[in-house]
Amino acid sequence: MISNFIPGLIMIITSFLLPTIPQYFRHPAMLLSVGLSALSLFNGYGTFLEWDILGLNLILYQSDSLTLPFAIIFHIAAILVIIFSWHSKNLMEHMATLAYAGSAIGALHAGDFFSLFIWWEATALTSVFIVFAGNTNAAKDAAMRYLIIQVSSGVLLLIGACLMLYQTGNHNLAVLDLKTNFGIFIFIAFGIKAAFPLLNGWLQDSYPESSVTGTVALSAFTTKLAIYALARTFPGTDSLIWIGAIMTAFPVFFAVIENDLRRVLSFSLNNQLGFMVVGIGIGTELSLNGTVAHAFVHIIYKALLFMSMGAVLYRAGTTKASELGGLYKYMPFTTIFCIIGAMSISAFPLFSGFVAKSLIMSSLGGMGMVLIYFILFFASAGVLEHSGIKIPYFAFFAHERKNKVKEAPINMLIAMGIAAFLCIAIGVFPKYLYQILPYAVEYQPYTLDHVISQLQLLVFAIIAFLFLVKFKLYPSEIRSTVLNSDWFYRKMLPGIGKPLFKKIGLLTDSLYKNLGLSFKQVLSKSYKFSNLSYIKVTTPSFAGTILISILFIMLVIVLV
Amino acid sequence: MKKNDLKSMGKSFTKYILIIGALLILLDFTFHRHEYFSFAEIYGFPAFFGFVSFVFIVMLGKWLRKFLMRKEDYYDQ
Structure with missing residues (x-):
């Protein structure tokens, strides 16, 4: 019976029961639900649950060699997040986090686009509460923007799925291309969640506004679900190679000048997704293995880095580089864990990033793609800059700190410790990671050529950093906002739209007033109701005018 | 703890990194x-590429501040 239960669903059910569980037992119950869901990992491959509804056959639970590694790492991430948030009493956030992780796991096992759509929207609707739990005005505004973008992605997916069903009579997950219109809709839907260039604004906007623990949960699921979906439906799509390459290179420059270290990590997350997208674009067995391996290790070290910054936020009250520094004395364990995360993401040999990134680089090298290869090699120096050096340096070193802070709570240290252990264990024993990858490929990351080449790149990039600091060329930390692609809908569109709508509003107001008067006159003449006070023709408000205009435009579009 | 802890740490870190860097170059031969x-x-080559990329990233990022940097309360205005 349990073998037919959709993985993740038990977590969603538990999340709804959480309010009935006493505070003390909530975290154990959450862990238990993840454990029960994880039993599904032993079910093997196949289709386990289908549902015929409204003439559609929905595949609710299927599993294969691509879902398994993602399912394993999503369960691990859920466990890390629960341990990391053990001290917290925020019920809403716990419910949202558990349901969010459950939805993401459910999404992995969907076998058709309609089931995927349901889970796709479920991850959006649950995770928005995590952003909301940041509990500041900025967080609430960011949550609303986040919701709009995420739901739009879902709507595009639904349009794509409907078009596909209409045109081909099929709605099962399959490899698509960009020659069909439904393929393009689905591609953009995935692209929004995978934070493609110019579609990435929501990520850096919302993640850093979330709570100490919330950002850790957010960093794990949404974007990697999109990577999974892209790997399933668009492997070998050439344009992904360039999209991915741009994603690796661009965020690097933004991360250099960003002051909020959790936002720096969000840019860094975007850059890491780029490596995975390139792997999908190449589409060989080796490169797809590389994408999956990279997603797997990335979730762990990115969670570790977000946890260390969460601990800093929890104890020091801020993650702004301009106000931090010198924490190594007071938070030695957090410092060490953060450095392990930093070395993993920078792909130092013996750390997890190295054994995963090598797969993608080797497949690029093997295909002779020299330009992309060096863009990614260049971006690797960028990763070292923002995540390898900037994060630990500005938080824990940089300046002496005047006021004391305490080390992170024990539960946070345990969660960070587990993640740090995994980073090193996977780096030292990569064969266990390689065993669960979708394709059986023999690969040896630790060749002398590889190790020396990577070490030269990293060590000399560190020397460059020391050189820049020594000669005071390294940009100082300044309290500021760095413009990103969310500027288009946060500043530009309102900048054009507000005055425009105001003008339209004034115009229609006067129009309605005139019309209203004449309408009243007509009424009074024909029915002689002029002395009855309850007949009033009101003019619509500004908001009403906008609503009517939008409805009118939609009507026109539908009719056309 | 002494006040110049960070400075001395920075110095010894620089020393070791330079030694490792030199060893890596020698190993290449x-x-x-x-x-x-x-x-x-x-x-x-990787050493040169790493050094130049890093400097390029930081300097270009710094220059981009002219176009991309706004006040902290930019979006609240």
Whole structure:
């Protein structure tokens, strides 16, 4: 019976029961639900649950060699997040986090686009509460923007799925291309969640506004679900190679000048997704293995880095580089864990990033793609800059700190410790990671050529950093906002739209007033109701005018 | 704890990194490093590439501040 239960669903059910569980037992119950869901990992491959509804056959639970590694790492991430948030009493956030992780796991096992759509929207609707739990005005505004973008992605997916069903009579997950219109809709839907260039604004906007623990949960699921979906439906799509390459290179420059270290990590997350997208674009067995391996290790070290910054936020009250520094004395364990995360993401040999990134680089090298290869090699120096050096340096070193802070709570240290252990264990024993990858490929990351080449790149990039600091060329930390692609809908569109709508509003107001008067006159003449006070023709408000205009435009579009 | 802790840590860190860097370059002369692209097999190429990329990223980022940096309350205005 349990073998037919959709993985993740038990977590969603538990999340709804959480309010009935006493505070003390909530975290154990959450862990238990993840454990029960994880039993599904032993079910093997196949289709386990289908549902015929409204003439559609929905595949609710299927599993294969691509879902398994993602399912394993999503369960691990859920466990890390629960341990990391053990001290917290925020019920809403716990419910949202558990349901969010459950939805993401459910999404992995969907076998058709309609089931995927349901889970796709479920991850959006649950995770928005995590952003909301940041509990500041900025967080609430960011949550609303986040919701709009995420739901739009879902709507595009639904349009794509409907078009596909209409045109081909099929709605099962399959490899698509960009020659069909439904393929393009689905591609953009995935692209929004995978934070493609110019579609990435929501990520850096919302993640850093979330709570100490919330950002850790957010960093794990949404974007990697999109990577999974892209790997399933668009492997070998050439344009992904360039999209991915741009994603690796661009965020690097933004991360250099960003002051909020959790936002720096969000840019860094975007850059890491780029490596995975390139792997999908190449589409060989080796490169797809590389994408999956990279997603797997990335979730762990990115969670570790977000946890260390969460601990800093929890104890020091801020993650702004301009106000931090010198924490190594007071938070030695957090410092060490953060450095392990930093070395993993920078792909130092013996750390997890190295054994995963090598797969993608080797497949690029093997295909002779020299330009992309060096863009990614260049971006690797960028990763070292923002995540390898900037994060630990500005938080824990940089300046002496005047006021004391305490080390992170024990539960946070345990969660960070587990993640740090995994980073090193996977780096030292990569064969266990390689065993669960979708394709059986023999690969040896630790060749002398590889190790020396990577070490030269990293060590000399560190020397460059020391050189820049020594000669005071390294940009100082300044309290500021760095413009990103969310500027288009946060500043530009309102900048054009507000005055425009105001003008339209004034115009229609006067129009309605005139019309209203004449309408009243007509009424009074024909029915002689002029002395009855309850007949009033009101003019619509500004908001009403906008609503009517939008409805009118939609009507026109539908009719056309 | 002493006040110049960070300074002395920075100094010894710099010393060790420079030694490791020098060793890595020397090591390059002892064997033929196979790469996917022949020009990357030049002695010390990854080291040079890493150093230049890093400086380029930081300097370009710094220059981009002119266009991308706004006040902290920019979106609240």
